[in-house]
Amino acid sequence: MSEEVSEHPPLSGGQDSAPRSRLGRVRTLLVALTVAAAGLAAVTPAQATDDTPGVVSRAAVVDVPGAKGGTAAQRERALLDHWTPERVRRATGEKKAAAPTVDRDDPRLAAAGPHSTAVGKLVFEHAGGKPDHCTATAVDSDSEILVLTAAHCLHEGPGGTWTKNVVFIPAREGGSDPFGRFGAWNVATSALWSSGAEPDWEHDCGLVVTNDNAQGETVLDAAGGYRIVPDARTGEEVSVMGCSGPPYDGEHQEFCQDLIEPTVPPMNMWQVECPNMTPGSSGSPWLLDYDYDTGSGCIGGLNSISDTRGYLASPRFDAKTGEFVAMVERIAAARP
Known part of the structure; x- marks a missing residue:
């Protein structure tokens, strides 16, 4: 991979001067294209305060047959066995519509997109047992065990509950798990x-x-x-990869590139136009300084919310984000 140092200083303590990534290739992507005016309209979750920085975290809940009373290794085995191919499929949801038509003239969407091994499918269940999925990305950090996703994939928000039986499957492609599966030990969101x-x-x-x-x-x-x-920054190019659900199958990474722009006040987020990022792409990384040939880049945002016109919004990563990552790194240091 490239040894160029990104102009962006890291929020998390990476081990190398350049981001670590591995890259493969997938087939030409089937994507949607819409034409919309600038500005994020009424937003909805892509899936489903106090100004003091902090973390809300808990031990990951494993609620599957064979897990209760077992050792940590037995609970992990029961969790991974719980996610059968059929259950993973149901987490994506039923394909209720035909895939949208590809616009071959749109340079953001029409080319064969890259496939990052660090990006993958995050499967989980809501408190009532309904399976669901988001997208997540392995983080280059000192602990080597952090995965980034949207907070709403882990916790419903104020007054809500944590999700359970969380498993990350990097580089999932057409039902294959080339790098295995990684059960959650702890889950955390920003206190904000x-x-x-x-x-x-x-x-x-x-x-x-x-x-x-x-x-x-x-x-x-x-x-x-x-x-x-x-x-x-406004005008900076971002590359987005996500395991989009219906009308997509959630088993491949959709790809989009667009230029960052600010959302309309009073919302203070970043936005891009990526109509192929449907429910299930929540948590997809926004990669800055992305290099097609080496797969190198760095995460400057993630899919949070979307509107009906294909616009996505991301939190603005800042010093508070860095404090959040550092706090979770300390939690990770306690993992056996």
Whole structure:
């Protein structure tokens, strides 16, 4: 991979001067294209306060047959066995419509997109047992066991509950799990997400502290990862990869590139236009300084909310994001 140092300083402590990633290729993507005016309209979650920085976290809930009363290794095995191919499919949802038509003239969407091994499918269940999925990304951090996703994939927000039975499957492609599966040991969101009267989409950022895969590898060693950086800028190009659900199958990474612009006040977020990022792409990384040939880049945002015209919004990663990542790194250091 490239040894160029990104102009973006890291928020998380990476081990190398350049981001760690591995890259493969997938087939030409089938994508939607819409033409819309600038500005994010009324928004909805892509899936489903106090101004003091902090973390709300808890031990990941494993609520599956065979897990209760077992050792940590037995609980992990029961969790991974719980996610059968059929259950993973149901987490994506039923395909209710035909895939949208590709616009071959749109340079953001029409080309064959890259496939990052560090990006993958995050499957989980809501408190009542309904399976669901988001997208997540392995983080290049000192602990080697952090995975970034949207906070709303882990916690419903103020007054809500945590999701359970969380498993990350990096580089999932057409039902294959080339780097294994990584069960959650701990889940965390920014305290700014879960406090207040309503969800704070400007702080819709979550991290999963993962267990190792069946081969004993950390998620970073197995799949590669990207550093988290602050200070994305208006007009900067961002590359987005996500496991979009219906009308897509959630088993492939959709790809989009667009230029960052600010959302309309009073919302203070970043936005891009990516109509192929449907429910299930929540948590998808916004990669800055992305290099097609080497797969290098760094994470400057993530899919949080969207509107009906294909616009996506991301929290603005800043110093508070860095404090959040550093706090979860300390939690990760306690994992056996």
